[in-house]
Amino acid sequence: MRKEELEDIEVALFLDAVYKCYGHDFRNYSRVSIKRRLRNILSKTQYTTISGMISQLLYDESFFETLIYELSITVTEMFRDPEFFKTLREQVIPYLKTHPFVKIWHAGCATGEEVYSLAIVLKEEGFYDRATIFATDFNDVALNKAREGIYPLEKLKDYTANYQHAGGTASFAQYYHTGYDAAILDPSLRKNIAFANHNLVTDGVFSEVHLIVCRNVLIYFDKTLQNRVLKLFRDSLAHGGILALGSKEALQFSEIANDFKTLSDKWKIFQKTSQ
């Protein structure tokens, strides 16, 4: 048997063990991405094979804790795709403003950079106080970082440029304070954000949400899991509610395609038309 084929078996066994022992289900993740992550983890251990790590996984919970952090998606930045946030500001916020009060669900928020970006947009549009943002992730370590809202100073230059491209109306510097090597986001941005643990793979719906933002999470899922999650989003949205996905994530061939109309094809913003 080829080495790759053997390794595919090991990956499957490993993910089975993670699921059966800890209840986290990565079995419907994009296999090639998860394999790269497992190899990265492997290279930091004394083991030589992925199957070699299984017994420590089963008997050592702390190993699982580090694993879950490395297996989850935590790479994000503030105002990633500035033009998306501009579109949100120009096309979605006016719709939200037709409601006295809105619920927003930011699914897969990781370490929070995009939730705070959204909070800044809402603030500048004078709508922040009429919104509650549920920011969820299955990774508690990432969620804690999100709650803190502290980011490395060296990233701030890129974030500032992104903010300006995103149509920011103020000076980005007014949203953070700097420490020695970190920027602490203004706590007022956090006031209406509720951070919570939620697993898209295994947990259920939210109710009557007006906007769901979930960007660059679905690309890590296989088609089956993508459809499950998209149905979860559809069922969580109020009639007329808006779904914003990553710019490379399409609704077109999914099982919920007919329940939505397209508001922005480039930035994958959709509005629910079904009841």
Added chain:
Amino acid sequence: MENLSKNESVKPNCYQAVVIGVSAGGLEALKVLLRLIPADFALSIVIVQHLHPLQDRFHIELLNEACCISVQEAEEKEPVMPGIVYFAPPNYHLLIEADKTFSLSIDEKVNFSRPSIDVLFETAAEAYGSGLIGVILTGANRDGALGLRRIKENGGLTIVQDPGTAQFSIMPSAAMAETKVDHVLTVTEIGRFLARVGHPFSATVLERR
């Protein structure tokens, strides 16, 4: 340096795909190379070009105008089809699954790059094995060197642009330092070679059918 004589027979192999990594100076090189590829090319071509994260679709539109073969941006979960040139979208890694469909990721940069040539090459090497041709063109960093080695280790064919003819020689040189590549050629020679290997009636393609 190894040169390719006109009569050299292509390794009796069943090539299915070509992966190309290119960085600084890439658009000019790609224009020369892809213009030599016919519309009925029998293999898939998948390209990682280092671009600014906010790059629009200009390069794709330009190449589509200039070339016979269809040029598009790769979409996630899409099957990799023959006769099409796919580009990795800016700011995403492009990976190939074992079932020869595309996956995208926003994982950490590799070699300061996203998309990274190594990420595409390593996953393609595993998906295609000896059915893969890897090509490194002009560039000013070392991305792609390890990926090209992986292609070679998995039985694929490796080609590097002659550093002396590349606008930026660092990337081709780094690839040559990392692995004993099969062919070192000019961009025009690479284009002609690929056109021959991927001709719909070439021996290697017929053998696969």
